[in-house]
Amino acid sequence: MTTVLRAETIAAGYNASRIVDGVSLTVNAGEVVAVLGPNGSGKSTLIKTIAGLIPLSAGTVTIGAEDVSGLDASARALAGLAYVPQEHNVFREMTVWENLALAYEFLPRARADSTEVMALFPVLNDRLAVKAGRLSGGERQMLAFACALIARPKVLLLDEPSAGLSPRYVEEIVATIQQVSASGLGVLLIEQNAAAALKIASKAIVLVAGQVRHAGSADEIARDESVRKLYLGGED
Amino acid sequence: MLSQTLVNGIATGLVTALPALALTLVFGVMRFANFAIGATLTFGAYAAYYFNVGLGLPLFVSAVISAAITAALCVLVNRLVYQNLPGASGITLLVASMGVAFLLENFVRFIYGNSVRGYQIQAVRPWRLLDLRISQEQIVNIAVALGCLALIWLLLYRTSMGRAMRAVADNPSLAAARGIRPARVISGTFALSGALTGLAGVLIGVDGAVEPLSGYNYIIPVFAAAILGGIGDPVGAVVGALVLGVVEEMSSLVLPSTYRSGIAFVVMAVVLMVRPWGLFGTEPIKK
Amino acid sequence: MMGYLPTLLSLLAVAIAVGLALNMQWGLGGLVNFGLAGFYAVGAYTAALLSLAGVPPLAAAFAAMVVTAILSGLVSFVSLRLAEDHLAIVTLGFAELVHLAMLNEIWLTRGSLGLPGIPRPLSTFVAPAYSDLAFAALALALVALVYVLLECLAISPFGRALRAVRDDDVVAATLGKNVLWIRMQAFGVSGAALGLAGALHAFYYNYIDPGQFGPIITATAFMAVIMGGRGSNLGVIIGAATVLLLIEGSRFLKDAFLFLDATQIASVRLMLIGLGLILLLIFRPQGLLSERRANSKHLTGGP
Numbered sequence: 001m002t003t004v005l006r007a008e009t010i011a012a013g014y015n016a017s018r019i020v021d022g023v024s025l026t027v028n029a030g031e032v033v034a035v036l037g038p039n040g041s042g043k044s045t046l047i048k049t050i051a052g053l054i055p056l057s058a059g060t061v062t063i064g065a066e067d068v069s070g071l072d073a074s075a076r077a078l079a080g081l082a083y084v085p086q087e088h089n090v091f092r093e094m095t096v097w098e099n100l101a102l103a104y105e106f107l108p109r110a111r112a113d114s115t116e117v118m119a120l121f122p123v124l125n126d127r128l129a130v131k132a133g134r135l136s137g138g139e140r141q142m143l144a145f146a147c148a149l150i151a152r153p154k155v156l157l158l159d160e161p162s163a164g165l166s167p168r169y170v171e172e173i174v175a176t177i178q179q180v181s182a183s184g185l186g187v188l189l190i191e192q193n194a195a196a197a198l199k200i201a202s203k204a205i206v207l208v209a210g211q212v213r214h215a216g217s218a219d220e221i222a223r224d225e226s227v228r229k230l231y232l233g234g235e236d
Numbered sequence: 237m238l239s240q241t242l243v244n245g246i247a248t249g250l251v252t253a254l255p256a257l258a259l260t261l262v263f264g265v266m267r268f269a270n271f272a273i274g275a276t277l278t279f280g281a282y283a284a285y286y287f288n289v290g291l292g293l294p295l296f297v298s299a300v301i302s303a304a305i306t307a308a309l310c311v312l313v314n315r316l317v318y319q320n321l322p323g324a325s326g327i328t329l330l331v332a333s334m335g336v337a338f339l340l341e342n343f344v345r346f347i348y349g350n351s352v353r354g355y356q357i358q359a360v361r362p363w364r365l366l367d368l369r370i371s372q373e374q375i376v377n378i379a380v381a382l383g384c385l386a387l388i389w390l391l392l393y394r395t396s397m398g399r400a401m402r403a404v405a406d407n408p409s410l411a412a413a414r415g416i417r418p419a420r421v422i423s424g425t426f427a428l429s430g431a432l433t434g435l436a437g438v439l440i441g442v443d444g445a446v447e448p449l450s451g452y453n454y455i456i457p458v459f460a461a462a463i464l465g466g467i468g469d470p471v472g473a474v475v476g477a478l479v480l481g482v483v484e485e486m487s488s489l490v491l492p493s494t495y496r497s498g499i500a501f502v503v504m505a506v507v508l509m510v511r512p513w514g515l516f517g518t519e520p521i522k523k
Numbered sequence: 524m525m526g527y528l529p530t531l532l533s534l535l536a537v538a539i540a541v542g543l544a545l546n547m548q549w550g551l552g553g554l555v556n557f558g559l560a561g562f563y564a565v566g567a568y569t570a571a572l573l574s575l576a577g578v579p580p581l582a583a584a585f586a587a588m589v590v591t592a593i594l595s596g597l598v599s600f601v602s603l604r605l606a607e608d609h610l611a612i613v614t615l616g617f618a619e620l621v622h623l624a625m626l627n628e629i630w631l632t633r634g635s636l637g638l639p640g641i642p643r644p645l646s647t648f649v650a651p652a653y654s655d656l657a658f659a660a661l662a663l664a665l666v667a668l669v670y671v672l673l674e675c676l677a678i679s680p681f682g683r684a685l686r687a688v689r690d691d692d693v694v695a696a697t698l699g700k701n702v703l704w705i706r707m708q709a710f711g712v713s714g715a716a717l718g719l720a721g722a723l724h725a726f727y728y729n730y731i732d733p734g735q736f737g738p739i740i741t742a743t744a745f746m747a748v749i750m751g752g753r754g755s756n757l758g759v760i761i762g763a764a765t766v767l768l769l770i771e772g773s774r775f776l777k778d779a780f781l782f783l784d785a786t787q788i789a790s791v792r793l794m795l796i797g798l799g800l801i802l803l804l805i806f807r808p809q810g811l812l813s814e815r816r817a818n819s820k821h822l823t824g825g826p
Contacts, residue, residue: 053409073412083413091406094399102403105396106415151415269608271557320805326608327555331745332804334557338742338797342790349786456619459612467609494627501616508613509603 002029002064004080004155004186005050010059012049013210018057019045020210027155027186032177034197034218035190036227037207043190044086046207047157050188051083052076064154077107080154086163089144092133096124096143099132103147117149120176138169145176155186162193174200198222240368241485247374249461249481250381251443253474254436255454256461257388258429260473263462264405265418265425266318268329273433273458275340277451280306280437282344285446288355295355299380299438306434310426319419345448353446355438373443380439384432385474391428392470401425405468456497457484460504466517475515529655531771533727536662538767540720541740542747542759543666543673544713550754551677552709553689554602555611559744561618562714564625564736566591566721568632571641571731580644584665584722588715595714596707603703625733637732641725662723669716674756676712685709739789742796743770749803752810761811769795 005027013019020042027033035043048054050061052073060069063079071079090099100114118125121142127135132143141161148156158177162170170193178200181187191197198204204221206214214227221227255273262270283305287298317332318324324332362371392398403411404421412418440450461480465472480503487499513519541559548554556562566587573583601613625632632638649657676682688695688702696702725731746766751758773792783791803810 051413053412073409074415074417077413077415085410085413088407088410091403091410093406094402098399101396102399102414102416106400106417147414269612271611317801317805324804327549327553327611328804328808330555330608330611331749332801334745335797335800335804338738338793338800342793342797346787346790346794349784456612456616459609460616463609463612492627495620495623498616498620498623501613501620504609504616505601505613508601508609512609 003027003062004029004064005188006060006062007050008060008062010046010049010061011057012045012054013057014054018210020049020207023059023205023207023210023212025188025205025212025215027188029154029184029186030181031203032181032187032189032201034194034201034204035188035207036194036197036204036221037213041207042210043207044159045210047083047159047188047190048085051081051157053083074106077151077153078109080109081157082148082151082153082155083157084144084148084159084161086159090132090135090140090147093131095129095131096135097128099143099147100124100128100150103150107151109152114150117146120149120179121146138165138172141165141169141173145173149180149185153185155188156180158187158189158191160190160192162191162196170196195222237489241489242482243368243370243374245482245485246478247370247378247481248443248484249478250385251377251436251439252454252457252461252481253477254381254384254432254439255458256465256473256477257385257470258432258436259458260462260465260467260470261401261405261425262429264468264470265401265408265422266329268318268326268333269459269467270429271330271333271455272313272336272340274451274453274455275337275344276306276310276430276433277437277440277454278344278448279309279340279451280434281441281446281450282348282437283434284438284441285348285353285355289353292356295357295438295442298355299435302438303431303434306437307427307430310430310433311423314423314426319422341448341452348448350448355441355446357442377439377443380435384435388428388432388470397421397424453497456504457500460500460507462514463504463512464507464514466514469514469516472514472516529659531767532659533655533662533723534771535764535767536659536666537720537723537727538743538747538763539760540666540669540716540723541744542751542763543670543756544716544720545744545748546751546754546756546759547673547677547685547709547713547716550748550759551682551685551689552706554599554706554710555608556614556710557611557741558598558614558616558618558621559717560736560738560740561614561621562591562595562717563721563724563740564618564621564733565594566718567725567731567736568625568638568721569718570722571638571725572631574642574726575638575640580642580646580726584644584719584726587722588718591718591721592711592715595717596711599707599710600703602706622733622736625736632733635732635734637730638725639730641729641731643726643729658727662727665719665723669719670756670760673712673716677756681705681708739770739793739796742793742800743767746796746799746803749800749808750811753808755810758810765811766796769799 003026007023007025009022009024011018011021023046025033037043045054049056052071056069060067063081066079068076068079123139124143124146132140135143161173174196177187189197198218198221201218204218205212206227214221214224255277259270259273280302284298284302287293287301288295313336317336318329321328321332360372362369392402400416400421403416404418408418437451444450457480461477462473464480465476480500484496484499488496507514541563545556545559548556569590570583570587573586574580598614598617602610626634643658644661684700684705688700688705692702743766747759747762750762750765770792773788
């Protein structure tokens, strides 16, 4: 079981505040790890910190065997990390083709042969000359996903990939995640739709107020009463 | 008469288009208005002067060398000044660029003084084309400017470097997530911007005169053009410059020519009050 | 050397006034004004034309302040759509228009011939031998008044509102502050200080022409404000004094470096200021004062 991503007691925040504190997690190849928690618990901050967009106040982040704690986002991308933000995850003024080209031309580990990846997203093949801003929400999400995968990353960070999508697209996203993780990619997934996330994840952590409140296998978390209360009771 | 105005306007507009494009490209990746653009125009003009009049090289060769030197200068200035102000706001960088402008312009003035100079070029009588009078300078300016714009267009829209520049201008964090190193793109943008501006400085010197204030006098029109088109938008900068050029020429039909430079100011003020994001820009959302 | 002191003090008064004006606009308000020289020139020409027409110079100075204040406020109206980084270029454009008007409206300004024989305030009360000294004292007194006024404004609720707008104009607007009106007021008040500076310039030199109002004025103001720590009025005084020493000191360069002509000395001066601006912004953005004064904690510089 190779570890593709490890975060050890990381802390991060804006200015002096610590939005995320003492969080540790591990993602192994072929695993899907879900990050759950109520709104405002710091899930997005956590993933941005791991991606390198927010500097670490404490702790370490390792991708594969490489310590990337001091590296910026572009260096982490080079190390094998692919990050799909929740919003603004494509370049709207560029065409689908340009977005895809941009996704691999600066990452040497990406191989030019993208047919495997493009096979996962047939809808994009018909839309190569269309500006990304003109795609539907679901298509844009597909594009963002494709751009992340085309870089042949070791670990994929997904921030709420199904947010605002119609059920059909949600199904496709879920199926694609399962497919890519089966092929050896590690996936760290933030998902508001806890039930769906727990179905495809093998491990999960629950983040509350920036700290890990629960951690365990997906089954354990799904069956945990206190977690269910957190979600069925306090969430909107 | 009207078509002559149009031709004149397009000729001056095309020359302004180059520094306007340079300004907008830097704004796109660095989010600040580079006030040193004027002094850079002057520097480019004088660098070519040194090679043309000082060393006797043909003007065309001098212009190319000047573009290269100016490009290098801008990359150096960026490394030494703007990159040493990490996290600085656009306003602070603007003030820093004013400092750079003082340095550059007065360096030139220190060496060459205030006297008006000219390049060594053969005087040729203007062409007459369908009742229009086009000087050789105008032809050269139009040709060179169009050539540059075509090259830039190819670079921006057909190469990976161009895609990277547009990406960083659109969404720097997403660009980083794609493995694009911001520092390299910024350096490249300054080099491109410097080359364009240096060349434009020569064109201005060819059309008018070579003097320390020549670049400074272009600051307002260049900014007005970029703002009119939508600052940050390359196509907008070019269109804005052309529109402004034509408007300026037309205004000289009704206004005394001494106040011609006031037109750019008025255009800019109006745009900023009515539609600050310009013709091609989109209303900004604070990210 | 004693004969030089009144000169130095008069120029210092003018430099402080210009610095204080920019400090309110940029230090407290976050609004960069690259057209300072233009407003300064308006003040100078207004005071000169009025006093040459027979208006008592002090009244002419006051009128200059009012005119410049109004024009300043109007120009700042461009920031209607919160385009504050472009305000810098707009103010420059305005200054250029002023420059064109000075040169071309010969019926009013006599163009590049300039306006000679401008009388000084209180000149009838002072013996010619003491004229320079008296003027220096008057200039300092007037600028001191301006300082007190601006300092009071800085500490007042208006000052707080201005800083709030500087720090985040969008937030300030949603909190109900009329951002544009606050900016116009700040520009108006500081415009008055610029008008006074211009008037003092006209009275001091007794002769003005368009060539006197160049970038050195803007450069001096920016250096003074940055040195002083953007936001601190006291710092502006120190900054202005330092810049003035640099400028006046470089006059002696001519004797030391005989091979440099006047244009070159002038360029060296501006190069040094340009370099100084850059170095200060990089290495000492908080200004030269080594410690913050307690009451200026909330006054010092934003963007």
